[in-house]
Amino acid sequence: MDTANATGRADELVQDLTAVVRSGVEVDDPAAMIEDRGDDQRLRRDALADVRAALTVEGLVSEAALRGVEVAVADAVWLGASLADLSAVTGRSRQAARKRWPALGGIYRRRKWLANHVDDTFYMVRLLLDRSDGFAPGEPERFRYAVRELREALSRSEADFGDNAAASAGRPPAARWRALDELVDVRLRHVLALAGEPANPEAGFALHGAGGVLGYYDHATAATGEQE
Structure with a gap:
């Protein structure tokens, strides 16, 4: 330097x-x-x-x-760094890093879960989108808008994590992980909240599967007091 x-x-x-x-x-x-x-x-x-x-x-x-x-x-x-990695770079203990940056535990848990469920998430979100006509939402316009946002978010994330690395060119290195987290925690959550009752078994299966993805995400990313 x-x-x-x-x-x-x-x-x-x-x-x-x-x-x-x-x-x-x-x-x-x-x-x-x-x-x-x-x-x-x-x-x-x-x-x-x-x-x-x-x-x-x-x-x-x-x-x-x-x-x-x-x-x-x-x-x-x-991008996958642990508190131990940060400790080695900053010269601070893991406890000191956790105290100074309290949001890191949540980021660590979200990134870890997302990294292990990229393909599963894409599959269930795509299935939900394919069956989105099979729901009876209470607010159809809001639901259609939420579906459109979810579809756009999925397309971006599929490109980000596809074989063509150029899809993420020009963006901050961690942008694709933040976008994937938003896909699950914001876009998918919004669609599920507005979906209403499924009108056929196929829509019901898609709703159940996507709800399972979100529930698993919520459980895995909740604060547990564990050391990262």
Whole structure:
């Protein structure tokens, strides 16, 4: 790692951001002092405005850095990293990582379940979509819209996890896992909530199977207190 160049670039970015913030900062004129020489009072006011701008930038940069770390850590877990892996990289204990990023346990459990049930999930969701005309939903328009969203989500995920790796080109590395989780936890859940009663045995079988997938997902991803 070229830390010298990275530090220099960071300094430049902070200076640029400080200049932007400084243009909108105003402070009250400080009191004149007997010791002032020349334009000291105005220069003192400008220096105090610089301090306020620098403090504002310090907060903005710190918050942005924290968000960046949180996203990077979550992406690593979506891609299969364990708390032990994070501990090796960060130098923190697994307990410290769990305390700092409490959402990681849920991500770990979801990713693990999804990784082991990609094909099963696609099969049951496709079956449900194929039998979607065999339901009597209480809100037909909402149901049809939910089915359409589920169908689009399935098509994207099937492309993401297909043989053609180019399907995910240009997207963040963990995007396909996040999208697959949304397929199950949001899109499939929404369709099942709106489906109503099946009108034939085929639709009933599809509803039962898809409901089983979601139930299994919920059970496997619930917090258990286990160590990841």
